[in-house]
Amino acid sequence: MTEPARPPQSAMIDMSRTHPPLVPATFDPEYRAALAEALSLSTPSEIVGAHRWMGTEADRTAGASFTARRLGAAPDPGRVVVTNGTQSAFTMLLGGLVGQGSVLAVESLTYPPILVMAERLGFEPRGVAMDGEGILPDALAALCRDRRPKALYLLSTLQNPTTATMSLERRQAVIEVARRYDLQIIEDDIYSLLPERTPPPLAALAPERTWYILGVAKSIAAGMKIAYLVAPSPAEAERQFWPGVRATFWMAAPISAATSTRLIERGGDQRIIDAVRTEMRQRHHIVRPILDGLDVVTADGALHLWVRLPRGSSASGLAALVRRRGVIIGTAAPYALPGEQAPEAVRIGIGHARSHQELEAAMRAVAASHADAWTAD
Numbered sequence: 001m002t003e004p005a006r007p008p009q010s011a012m013i014d015m016s017r018t019h020p021p022l023v024p025a026t027f028d029p030e031y032r033a034a035l036a037e038a039l040s041l042s043t044p045s046e047i048v049g050a051h052r053w054m055g056t057e058a059d060r061t062a063g064a065s066f067t068a069r070r071l072g073a074a075p076d077p078g079r080v081v082v083t084n085g086t087q088s089a090f091t092m093l094l095g096g097l098v099g100q101g102s103v104l105a106v107e108s109l110t111y112p113p114i115l116v117m118a119e120r121l122g123f124e125p126r127g128v129a130m131d132g133e134g135i136l137p138d139a140l141a142a143l144c145r146d147r148r149p150k151a152l153y154l155l156s157t158l159q160n161p162t163t164a165t166m167s168l169e170r171r172q173a174v175i176e177v178a179r180r181y182d183l184q185i186i187e188d189d190i191y192s193l194l195p196e197r198t199p200p201p202l203a204a205l206a207p208e209r210t211w212y213i214l215g216v217a218k219s220i221a222a223g224m225k226i227a228y229l230v231a232p233s234p235a236e237a238e239r240q241f242w243p244g245v246r247a248t249f250w251m252a253a254p255i256s257a258a259t260s261t262r263l264i265e266r267g268g269d270q271r272i273i274d275a276v277r278t279e280m281r282q283r284h285h286i287v288r289p290i291l292d293g294l295d296v297v298t299a300d301g302a303l304h305l306w307v308r309l310p311r312g313s314s315a316s317g318l319a320a321l322v323r324r325r326g327v328i329i330g331t332a333a334p335y336a337l338p339g340e341q342a343p344e345a346v347r348i349g350i351g352h353a354r355s356h357q358e359l360e361a362a363m364r365a366v367a368a369s370h371a372d373a374w375t376a377d
């Protein structure tokens, strides 16, 4: 096996992230127009002179139309809260709905910031076994009987990291368990806007107990730092978020909220999402033949690939080999719950590469390293 020289850090291609691809030909004019219109409809002092609290009426109405894409109909804007991204919404919800000493049910491999928040806020995350469609309703019911979790956090579409999407029947079965054990659901639907088709979110089927979060980070732009949250009712939105008068860290920066509102009002959000979808179709097309023969799990619109490695192999070993070829990929380890063994699998983001050439080069590095790893065994 020949040992490639390690490239300098600046030349590394970072495939460990799940950012959507940049689509400047569409994004830049749409964003510029939304920003200019936001600034001409109100004065700068009106926009940034005060906190946005749960969002202005226009923000919450825009959030209602943005989430309507997935919910089927626009929710009452009174249920909508504009937040500084999904993670900011978590800090309020996990503190308020779960809290110190309580249990939060999560997928057996879960989004790592949830584990960080568990440590900081003092709640206990408990994993629910998954199959190719996400969490198993029977395993959730068993956890409910044993540990009485206060809430369940999940991604029903394109789960991170496995890319699993729940069928409609699986969603209904999970809701049935949640109703039986009076479980609140925190549904993070952040990857759901890119697939052409996906079943309705749990929030559309069980609005009475679902806290629905639709961030823009994975379909429009991560740096906007905007996520729209839909609470079960206006009163519950207020109960969890009006303490905002005493804490402001989760609130959207007003200029970003105003720009996002205008972007949605003028339909620019959909035009950007369409451009990202088109670009992702091309990227999947590039990647597929290069990784032919590997155990790749992904789906239409997914921003990443989940590659399961053969028995006895090491994900960190493969990541190290790939790194020597100048490419950074992630492993399953950060997604595993404390004390649990992570599967030998790697996560490869395909949206972040700056060009098709870069994407192709990175994928060839992964395929070559994978081949080297098995030759070395």
Ligand SMILES: Cc1ncc(COP(=O)(O)O)c(C=O)c1O
Residues within 6 Å of the ligand: 018, 084, 085, 086, 087, 088, 111, 155, 160, 188, 190, 215, 216, 217, 222, 225, 226, 227
């Ligand atoms: C499952 C999941 N939720 C939320 C986020 C980030 O959301 P935000 O930037 O809105 O905080 C990510 C980004 O990696 C994610 O993978």
